[in-house]
Amino acid sequence: MSALAVSGAIEAGLLFSLVALAVYLSFRVLNFPDLTVDGSFPLGAAATAVAIVNGIDPFVATAIGTVAGAAAGYVAGFLNVRFRILNLLAGILTMVALYSINLRVMGRPNISLYDHSTIFTPFEGVLDLGVWTNSAILLVIALAMKFLVDWFLATQVGLALRASGENPTMARAQSVDNNRMTLVGMTLSNGLVGLAGSLFAQSQGVADVSMGIGTIVIGLAALIIGETLLGPVRVVWATLGCLIGAVLYRFFIAAALSAGFLGIQAQDLNLVTAVVVAVAVILSQARRRLRLRLWPKLLGLLPRRQTQEG
Template sequence: MSMLALSGAIEAGLLFSLVALGVYISFRVLNFPDLTVDGSFPLGAAATAVAIVSGINPLLATLIGTGAGACAGFVSAYLNVRFRILNLLAGILTMVALYSINLRVMGRPNISLYGEETIFTPFDGLLGLGIWTNAVVLLAIAVAMKFAVDWFLATEIGLALRASGENPVMARAQSVDNDRMTLIGLTISNGLVGLAGSLFAQSQGVADVSMGIGTIVTGLAALIIGETLLGSLKVGWATLGCLAGALLYRFFIALALSAGFLGIQAQDLNLVTAVVVAVAVVLSRARRKHPLHLRTRLQRLFARPQGQKGA
């Protein structure tokens, strides 16, 4: 694998780690199977691209894309809590509607950002890292979002959100408004996905109406791989697993596509994705049967024997 391919894989992994964080909030914390992701990802990209082409500051354009994704999540949640539409169906309806909305927003199937100033532009000459500049910026953003999610889920609202997803009946008995938690959770979840789409468009130099196809599968794959490696009982480890899982997932994809002796080509990407997800699910189930996962092994490996206590 060339250095260019490796840097691209790391960039994509860091971008989709934000999707994995969003999927973690909806699927794991809130227990809401939200398929809005496939629509909110390109919506964030479309809103940001239109804003940048219109001359708006890239940072503000990124916030606009994030807000657009959050609005998409709010719509899905509102359909569920207000009209009692099945959660899975609510996400599908929003996702389908967003395809037309994204076309309306962009006015055409895609928008090129080549030659436009993006959020990465100021760092090109400042860091002097060449092809690794975008990866470093994305790493800083991904780590910041990881700690932001950790902090939020430890707040009073975050704890109520977790209780609502874990046991709605008990949460209601403790005066937690489950409908309100659904609205908050899906808004934040798709806000993170919208941010990922915004950064993806700026990193790749294009926003396309079809760029969201399979986003939910990628997010779930990263989430499952992370849980297999680090577990999911503690929020800090679970969110770290989202980052690690996304990086490993994209690395495996890039490695498979660059291995010429395997005969895998670009059109086989969906096949490789399905295989990676299937393997991740099998490993996840095996970890449940044998809960001595990687983190536990590392803790036992470096644990000090009882007879060797320090003075």
């Protein structure tokens, strides 16, 4: 693989690590199977692209894209909380509706940003890292979001969110409003997705209405790979696993597409994705089974406390 291909894989991995963090919040913490991601990702890109084209500062435009994604997550959560629509169906309905909304926002299927300034533009002359400039900026952003998620989940609201997802009945007994936690979790999760879409559009120089297809699969793949490597026990390690898993996932995809002897072409991307996710799930389950087998044996090796009868 060339340096350009490696930097591109790392850049894409860091971008999708934000999606992995969002999937961790919704799937693991909140226990909400959210498919809104495939719609909120291009929504963040579309809102940012329209704002930049209309002369708004790129940093403000990025914030607009983030808020747009958060609004989409709130809608999905509201459908579930207010109208008791199944969480999976609420995400699907929101995702389907967002396709038309994204077309309305952009006014056309795609918007080019090649002749406009982005948040990466001010740093190009300062960092002067060549093909690694965007990767360095995205690394800082990804780490910042990782530490922000760690901090939030350690706050009182974050602990209530975790309790609501882990055991809603017990959380309700502790005066936690589960409906409110659902709205908070979905808003924050899709806010991260909107930020990822915004940065992706600025990095690639284009916002497209179909760019969100398969985003949820990528986020799940990164999450599962990270959990396989580091384990999902502690929040700090789980969020770090999201970053590492996303980068490794994109690196695997780039390596597979670059290996000419395998005969893999660009149209095989979805097949490669499915294989990578399946392998990650199998390895995760194998690791869990191995741990369950070894733990009783390790306990059996511990010396038993001798009891004396007086």
